[in-house]
Amino acid sequence: MASEKQGCQGRIKELNKLAVYTHCKSHVLNLSIAHACKHPLVRNMIDGINATFLFFDSSPKRQRYFEHVLSQQETEVTRKKLIGLCKTRWVERHTCFDTFKSMYVSITTCLQYILNPGMDENLQDNWAWDAQTKVTAQGILSTLTSFSFLVTFVLVKAVLEIVKPIAAKLQKHDLDICQAFALVEQRITTVKDMRTNIDVQFESLFTESKKIADELGIDVKVPRLCKRQINRSNVGDGTDPSHYFKANVAIPFLDYLYQE
Numbered sequence: 001m002a003s004e005k006q007g008c009q010g011r012i013k014e015l016n017k018l019a020v021y022t023h024c025k026s027h028v029l030n031l032s033i034a035h036a037c038k039h040p041l042v043r044n045m046i047d048g049i050n051a052t053f054l055f056f057d058s059s060p061k062r063q064r065y066f067e068h069v070l071s072q073q074e075t076e077v078t079r080k081k082l083i084g085l086c087k088t089r090w091v092e093r094h095t096c097f098d099t100f101k102s103m104y105v106s107i108t109t110c111l112q113y114i115l116n117p118g119m120d121e122n123l124q125d126n127w128a129w130d131a132q133t134k135v136t137a138q139g140i141l142s143t144l145t146s147f148s149f150l151v152t153f154v155l156v157k158a159v160l161e162i163v164k165p166i167a168a169k170l171q172k173h174d175l176d177i178c179q180a181f182a183l184v185e186q187r188i189t190t191v192k193d194m195r196t197n198i199d200v201q202f203e204s205l206f207t208e209s210k211k212i213a214d215e216l217g218i219d220v221k222v223p224r225l226c227k228r229q230i231n232r233s234n235v236g237d238g239t240d241p242s243h244y245f246k247a248n249v250a251i252p253f254l255d256y257l258y259q260e
Helices: 008-015 027-036 040-057 060-072 090-102 104-115 131-144 147-169 177-196 198-216 241-259
Strands: none
Touching: 040 060, 040 090, 040 131, 040 147, 040 241, 060 104, 090 104, 090 147, 104 131, 104 198, 131 147, 147 177, 147 198, 147 241, 177 198, 177 241, 198 241
């Protein structure tokens, strides 16, 4: 689309050399969020969500079985399919995070059933899974049931909720520059306040993460660390999970987002 040679921009300029190319109003916001998400744990979390989406989306059989598991769960979820992470539009990513959280328990349950069919008490049809499917399911399940993934997911979702309204409004045709500037300033202030009160804010997010972890039987612990850190920017002794994830994920992520 934006390529000067092969994209729509280049084609239009061939027809009218005076045409001026401008990015959409959300372009800089999208870049800011994308840069903040380059933090290793955040990037790994996003990769895990995308791998989960592709696992079910690429196989009608797996998708049908996932719908079977969803029908057995006592949940208010009406959607039957996961949503992929759009690379350019963060409004869709917000929707993806909401959907993923509402299906979190069902996803892990489905993966466990694929690995251990005997656990599914309502299984009627013969769902035979090949070795590669089980290997992939095991890898995704290990990712989703790690506390690092869970707490990072809860944190990023909460922070991105701050910018979700502006991401949608910036794409409207009737928004002028003054309104856009005011919206951005409001969200910057909100992010700054969250960073200033990080102790209180993160305590609430950590409690939410622990609640989900207890439901899924996930151990609340920090990642395995070596004695001498060289390539990781780990802060603290790594014995207290709350302090570890606040110092190594929450604070850096908010700082990146605020600076951008």
